């Protein structure tokens with residue numbers, strides 16, 4: 001009897017976890033294991049493992065200039081997106097942190113990118129950047145084929161993504177700012193601090209706990225951007241926007257190189273995991289209160 | 290050198306309600322001004338308007354001869370201790386103390402010297418490396434005071450800076466503040482609920498009620514010559530006893546019949562005070578106020594020469610409190626509990642009767658409808 005109760009006590013927590021574990025297993029663990037498995041094979045067009053290739057897929061990638069280009073493009077893209085979306089989110093949140101007439105309109109506008117599908121935003125952007133009829137060229141009086149020029153395409157896609165991701169950052173930062181006690185600003189102004197001094201010595205440190213999580217989420221999000229690239233540039237021109245996620249998609253579903261695509265997925269996973277781990281390490285040292 | 294003048298200062302929040310109305314005050318250099326009043330009477334609001342944290346709806350604020358209504362807080366040269374501490378959570382205690390100095394671009398060594406000096410005065414040296422969330426309420430409050438006194442402002446504004454300390458620490462800090470005031474020779478405007486702080490620290494007390502200034506005067510003046518019923522009841526602990534009485538003339542003197550005209554308990558007011566009372570309130574009902582320490586036993590009344598002035602005031606003791614240097618007896622009169630402060634030798638027990646004698650010179654009489662002290666003004670001239 002006693003034993004039975006004990007045994008029950010030991011297992012019952014896991015019973016409650018079963019539903020979520022099942023969902024994770026079907027949609028996460030199994031595909032992940034399968035990806036690692038596939039990355040060690042050459043596959044047929046149906047995506048079935050045919051010939052064991054060992055680390056051959058990885059070796060091929062590391063010696064392929066296209067892969068290294070993808071890495072470089074991804075890095076530039078991620079830096080622009082993360083810095084851009086965080087700055088945009090921060091600035092808009094700080095602007096909306098004061099009560100003024102029309103604040104509701106501005107808050108909604110700044111949070112809106114959250115609610116817009118990346119594909120529809122991409123299509124609107126495409127129109128705006130159109131070399132002949134686009135409003136951007138019209139306003140700037142320029143004649144640039146933004147999305148077809150290898151020098152500008154990546155920046156265009158990155159800026160669009162930064163804007164798309166800024167909505168959720170606006171929300172995070174607004175919540176963070178709401179947690180900062182107003183009276184410390186009052187004390188600072190009596191103490192003689194200017195607006196800029198207040199921002200750097202109170203606002204930024206006050207946001208640092210939420211800043212960290214926002215940063216991690218943003219980096220992961222940036223690495224995983226896909227829809228807008230698919231619609232705007234399809235990795236081109238000349239692979240200048242061929243970020244690694246797009247390259248995975250292209251290898252798997254156009255070139256039917258599932259093995260290589262799987263290997264790239266695994267590498268992307270490792271990169272994201274490493275970055276996240278390093279950041280958690282830094283965070284433990286960095287935030288002190 | 291700092292002169293702060295408030296001229297008809299008003300504060301109206303969005304709800305149109307006056308939080309502060311027609312506030313007039315002259316604060317001279319090195320004065321220690323205390324704002325007292327019940328919760329919500331506008332003390333903090335007034336202080337925040339002086340600091341520049343709250344817009345002034347109407348009136349003029351002059352600091353050292355400059356109209357400061359539209360000056361930014363940082364340009365007013367004041368320093369403030371907040372009711373809720375307002376410590377910077379991301380800085381250590383040291384950082385909190387040093388913040389205002391860093392902004393003023395003081396040299397590192399000088400900052401260090403000043404901060405450590407202040408920390409020593411306030412006994413928070415051992416806390417310098419801690420963050421505010423690791424401090425007790427009392428420690429936070431001392432850090433808040435410290436961050437205000439590290440620099441030399443034109444005036445300190447303090448909003449209940451000792452409210453969260455225990456009795457002993459509060460007494461100690463009170464003495465410390467008095468010392469700081471003396472040493473820094475700086476004007477202090479100080480908000481408090483605490484009677485003792487108000488009476489001991491202040492060189493001038495401002496009593497407020499519902500956004501209106503009731504009386505501005507030195508502590509002793511406010512205590513001995515309250516302008517109205519509210520001030521009389523608010524200042525002093527245990528507070529002043531109030532009783533209704535009827536005024537009549539008897540043999541050229543004024544007589545106050547307690548409760549009703551038919552009462553056999555009465556107090557005789559002779560001299561100028563009696564004349565004034567007859568002049569203003571003869572035949573009327575009034576409220577009389579007597580402080581607990583102005584009521585005596587027979588022997589003391591004989592010594593004071595007023596044993597004939599209190600007739601038939603015999604009360605049954607309902608509660609007895611021994612406070613070491615004195616004993617406070619409570620009795621019921623006109624459905625209110627009244628207090629008498631007597632010498633500790635008094636042995637009257639609960640349930641026993643005691644004959645009481647009121648010092649007629651120390652009696653206050655308030656008009657029933659206006660609640661104003663009818664002796665106020667006349668007394669000062671006498």
Ligand SMILES: Nc1ncnc2c1ncn2[C@@H]1O[C@H](COP(=O)(O)OP(=O)(O)OP(=O)(O)O)[C@@H](O)[C@H]1O
Nearest residue numbers: 302303304308326327328329330331332333334335
């Ligand atoms: N932002 C505001 N909006 C509307 N009314 C306010 C606001 N701040 C304060 N009040 C009102 O103004 C009045 C005065 O408030 P104040 O904070 O000055 O009181 P106080 O005397 O400092 O009280 P306490 O002793 O409790 O601190 C109160 O009735 C309060 O409700």
Ligand SMILES: [Mg+2]
Nearest residue numbers: 332333372448
């Ligand atoms: Mg207050």
